Amino acid sequence: MNPAKAAFKASYGLSSELPASDRPEIIFSGRSNVGKSSLINRLCNRKNLARVSATPGKTATINFYDVDGTYFVDLPGYGYAKVAKGERQRWDKLINTYFASDRGKVLLIQLLDCRHDPSADDMQMLEYLHHYGICFVAVLTKADKLKKSQYEPTLERFRAICEPFGCREVVLTSSDSGLGMDRVKQLMEEHLVSLESE
Numbered sequence: 001m002n003p004a005k006a007a008f009k010a011s012y013g014l015s016s017e018l019p020a021s022d023r024p025e026i027i028f029s030g031r032s033n034v035g036k037s038s039l040i041n042r043l044c045n046r047k048n049l050a051r052v053s054a055t056p057g058k059t060a061t062i063n064f065y066d067v068d069g070t071y072f073v074d075l076p077g078y079g080y081a082k083v084a085k086g087e088r089q090r091w092d093k094l095i096n097t098y099f100a101s102d103r104g105k106v107l108l109i110q111l112l113d114c115r116h117d118p119s120a121d122d123m124q125m126l127e128y129l130h131h132y133g134i135c136f137v138a139v140l141t142k143a144d145k146l147k148k149s150q151y152e153p154t155l156e157r158f159r160a161i162c163e164p165f166g167c168r169e170v171v172l173t174s175s176d177s178g179l180g181m182d183r184v185k186q187l188m189e190e191h192l193v194s195l196e197s198e
């Protein structure tokens with residue numbers, strides 16, 4: 001998979017709109033404003049492939065990107081309090097339908113802000129992933145806000161939090177500096193190759 005070969009496919013706001021699954025899918029999940037769009041842009045070496053918003057809760061759709069024959073699937077950000085109840089219910093149905101459907105889900109990238117312990121919504125998502133047996137790695141964002149001396153203690157803390165939920169690995173990243181991006185790409189490749197060999 002060559003992430004540089006990436007193009008936006010479509011956004012889907014209703015579960016009934018989701019396209020048929022015809023290729024492997026790598027999913028990106030995280031709370032609002034955790035940096036999913038920035039991560040996708042950095043992985044694909046593009047500035048504006050995924051729209052970066054300063055307004056939490058802006059991504060109210062599931063966005064599909066065609067990345068060299070694989071879909072990157074960007075889920076709506078969760079945990080933004082100012083979303084109306086009806087809108088939140090639509091998001092929940094959209095995400096639940098996506099996970100319940102028979103799709104080529106290869107790996108989920110669960111984004112967590114490395115500067116803070118996981119929120120209640122983050123913990124709920126980890127429980128969800130564990131309950132449904134979804135293969136995932138935790139990608140810690142915004143590492144450029146840490147001192148280098150904080151890297152290893154931060155990784156150890158998040159490993160202790162995430163591993164009981166079945167997390168395969170914890171990677172410290174920065175979309176600004178590029179820290180950890182090679183490892184994230186390597187993990188995606190490993191899971192794609194594993195799928196092909198089954």
